Amino acid sequence: NAGVTQTPKFQVLKTGQSMTLQCAQDMNHNSMYWYRQDPGMGLRLIYYSASEGTTDKGEVPNGYNVSRLNKREFSLRLESAAPSQTSVYFCASSFGVAGLTLPSGNTIYFGEGSWLTVV
């Protein structure tokens, strides 16, 4: 059972470089999310996609772009990486939109995380 799969797991970037984090889910979920987690802080939402073809900003979208390629895939792009973007990134998915359709049982399922270091 793959669930939510994200790649790469580890990446070191130089300031100014670009990269894309890939995410795919096989649970036929409508909604997908990108979060970042920093030490001493909770998960913060970067972008989300309520359904195929739509994307919306979350709490901390600056410096990131996303693409909902199809129902399964949701990628996160850093166009010009900065040291402040050093973090652990989590992709997640749910059947409905967490918050809008909770508490109808729309549990969020997370990938294993991607550790990104920008030097």
Add this chain to the structure above:
Amino acid sequence: DQQVKQNSPSLSVQEGRISILNCDYTNSMFDYFLWYKKYPAEGPTFLISISSIKDKNEDGRFTVFLNKSAKHLSLHIVPSQPGDSAVYFCAASATGNYQLIWGAGTKLIIKP
């Protein structure tokens, strides 16, 4: 301004005893609360949730209590087992708002 606070970064409990993890929130519009558990190098996994129309929800060894007047919720694990050692996140949402607001997490260590 953190709307969801987990004031204890870590908690150490003897195996077999009760573990109590606490979470406070400031936004009175929050009406749904969740607990997630996270092992190292893995993503968070859903543990248990509670709606604001209830004050208690049980699932096996896990019970979540909600005190709306105090804006406080707690997760009780009884009895604590070694596999419970993990980071526990509290999250909250308000109906109509797309976001889940997360606490910073509490690292639970179960001692043998």
